[in-house]
Structure formats: structure tokens, C-alpha cells
Amino acid sequence: MRKSVHMLGEEAAAASSFQDSLLQIIEDSEKYAEVTLEHIIEITDGRLEPEAEKLIRHALQEGITNGIRHGRCTHFRFELVEEYGSVRFTLVNNGLPFASDRLGFGLTMMRQTIRRRGGTFRIGTNYSAIRTAVRR
Numbered sequence: 001m002r003k004s005v006h007m008l009g010e011e012a013a014a015a016s017s018f019q020d021s022l023l024q025i026i027e028d029s030e031k032y033a034e035v036t037l038e039h040i041i042e043i044t045d046g047r048l049e050p051e052a053e054k055l056i057r058h059a060l061q062e063g064i065t066n067g068i069r070h071g072r073c074t075h076f077r078f079e080l081v082e083e084y085g086s087v088r089f090t091l092v093n094n095g096l097p098f099a100s101d102r103l104g105f106g107l108t109m110m111r112q113t114i115r116r117r118g119g120t121f122r123i124g125t126n127y128s129a130i131r132t133a134v135r136r
Contacts, residue, residue: 018048
């Protein structure tokens, strides 16, 4: 599953715009993983720094994969909203809450990258969600 979602993400990254690449990940996830995914994407000029775009694509892919694999979810709500010079990423699902004492490799690397960029990273333990803010 993880390999399939990441391959879809790599193909999506080659799409014509950042927003198109996110929409392609969403569409492919709904089609191939048989989940539903509501989304709100509000980015002023539609582009971010290349590293931030890659990070957000990866976070979306990782969140979907983990939600399906570990949380057994069938529905996601994804928001990417620009506010106060940052971009807020939120991914919520209807699956089991995150219950581990430790992050896996993918989430650990994501957290490190987000922090290196001056962002914040939170995973809900009472609900299934990933929230992060990354400077534009």
C-alpha cells in the first residue's frame, strides 16, 4: 500500500502545478485505496518553496497511508490553508486514534523536516489527525 501511494505521489509531483499534484494524490487515493477525501486548498499564488511543496506532498501521502494501514480509516478531511505567513496542513480521518508511544520512521523524518523549517508538528491521540504549520 505504502509503495503504491508513494508511486502515485511521485507521478503527481510531475503534474503542472503544486495544487494539481495534491489533487492528483487525492483523486488516486480515492480511486485505488477506496477511501473518500474531502479537501480545502487555499494557497494565495498556488506555489510554495520546492522543499515545502515536497514536504506537504509527502505528509499527505504518509498520512493517507498510515490512516489506512494503522487506523483502518475510510474517510479523510484534508486542509491546506495559508495564514499569517505560514501554511497550515491538517489531515483528519475517521479511523482509530494514534496510540503509539513512538513515531515510525516516516513520521519521525517528517517531524524533523518540519521543525528544521521552523514549523510545528502535532498528532492527535484523542482523534486521528496530523496538524502542522510550515513557513511559506
